[in-house]
Amino acid sequence: MTETINVAVFGAGRIGNIHADNVAQHPHACLQYVVDVHEPSAAQLAARHAAQVASVEQVLADPGIGAVVIGSSTDTHADLIQRSAAAGKAIFCEKPVDLDVQRARACAEAVRKAGVTCMIGFQRRFDPTFAALKGRLDAGEIGEPEMLVVTSRDPAPPPASYIARSGGVFKDMLIHDFDIFRWILGGETVSVHATGGSPGLPEVAAAGDISHAAVTLRTRAGSLCQINTSRRAAYGYDQRFEVLGSKGLLQAGNVRPTQVVAWGADHIASDKPEAFFLERYRAAYALEIAHFFDALTHGTQVRTTIEDGIKALELAELATQSWREGRAVECSV
Template sequence: MTEGAGKTLDFAVFGAGRMGRIHAANLARQPGVRLRYVVDVDRDAAAALAARHGAQVADVDGAFGDPSVGATVICSSTDTHSELIMKSAAAGKHIFCEKPVDLAIERARQCADAVARAGVVCMIGFQRRFDPTFAALKARLDAGEIGTPEMLIVTSRDPGAPPVDYIRRSGGIFKDMLIHDFDIFRWILDDDADTVHATGSCLSDPAIADAGDIDSTAVTIRTKRGRLCQINTARRAAYGYDQRFEVLGSHGMLQAGNVRPTEVVGWSKTAVSQDVPEAFFLERYRAAYAHEIEHFYSAVMQGTPVRTTVADGLKALELAEAAALSWREGRAVKVGAAG
């Protein structure tokens, strides 16, 4: 039997939107786990999610005030993350928090400190590391299948841009969208960035430019050991959600491809066709979301370390800031230096 056998865990979820519902259901499915409180400014959404799991609607203080709550799942809007993390840490509750920790690095650092002082588990939702395809690639890389990794090419494209209102509050494409790709970079190349160069354009909708942002980026990172990474992103890929990367190593290459809904192949007069990729992140990363919460669950119940820490969140954020600076100033930026 595992160390955690027989233990129970009650948790509260902050945010009853899409991600809150997914994480709550995945965590509540674990043995011995119970959803106690749902907190959301939208009381109807909170009530609906609570009803589905036999939980109660609460406000922030109510949820933190109950000592029987052992963990919090934070899926509320980005601007609430850091405050909720710090309150959870202060209350001694373990934390699962969606990315990003905060749009401001300084606040994110304070969170990291608070978590460290409190000694609670704090896992940031970089779910891609738990995707079966990405995780299998990483395991084969670590097993030495292609020798030393030398070059990483990341393709990360959304099926369409979010509303401009969202973009305005998003912190910009580098913090909002590429934050995941920067985490993939760190995870796969296992090295620190030395310089970052980023450029980009607004090609799909001038309203995005008016909001001070871009919708297409081309980022290059050179690591301290001289490894190279190129990331290309677009807010709009007409064919859907495109999530691929490939690693060139000294002895070969590993590619992580898109996932298709079905394996039907159609042969017509003009083409041999397969499905377009899974529509968007909810479909593409369905398994990843389940696996990351199981990982969090194990960490809490058995005291094992988490794979995506608040420190990882910080590092990704630093890269996002460096990339944004590079784009704005049109020059390569030294990471970790004054710029």
């Protein structure tokens, strides 16, 4: 009989709620504690799952807690990773590890030293459509991959107050797409060229960021990736990519609330893409948490490690540098 893993969730906001719900549904996990600086939010989430509100110190001092799920604000991730590792807890942490590459590397060292499992939340690898494409690519259906084109657009920009502390579009939004690039094409990255602006969104520029960006990456093997992103897509949350290979093309498109298409004399209409990331990646969030606890149960390696988190952050840092300096940046990542 498999032993149940007792869990604490840090963060009771949008993503904390998603992770807590998925933890509660896993047959080998038991949600014991919820931690959040906003106590009413923590209390509400804890009550939903018959858990307790606790402090960070209480969680880390409890020998019965086997794993923590970190879904709190980005500026808390590194500290919680390091403290949880030192306490011997297995760790699932939302991206990014931190906004600073050196501090992220210090987290990886803490995890290595403690010998604990640490998984970073790159949920797009667990999306059923994206994962199916990856499986067919690995099976050789289109030969050797030569070019990846990623479209990643939000329906509307977040508040300027959020943008100002987000780390910028490359670390906040595109870090997922940099992980997709590494997952799909693999190999060493030797060049990053990023450009962008804020057409029609001066408030984003005023916050020190850009709303629209295009990034080109090249691997040592010569494969190319082009990522285009926008903080505003009036038609919905646009998440898709395609891979061109030596023998063909594989495409992974948007997910819609329904697949019904209406055909009429004047137009053909379908549902717009899902509203935002919580809806679009609902299944992926459940699958990644299931994978985390399955890996802990069976003693296997997680698919998205803290090293993956660091590599994606390094690419985001290089893209930021390229945009600011207005040139391609040669690298070895």
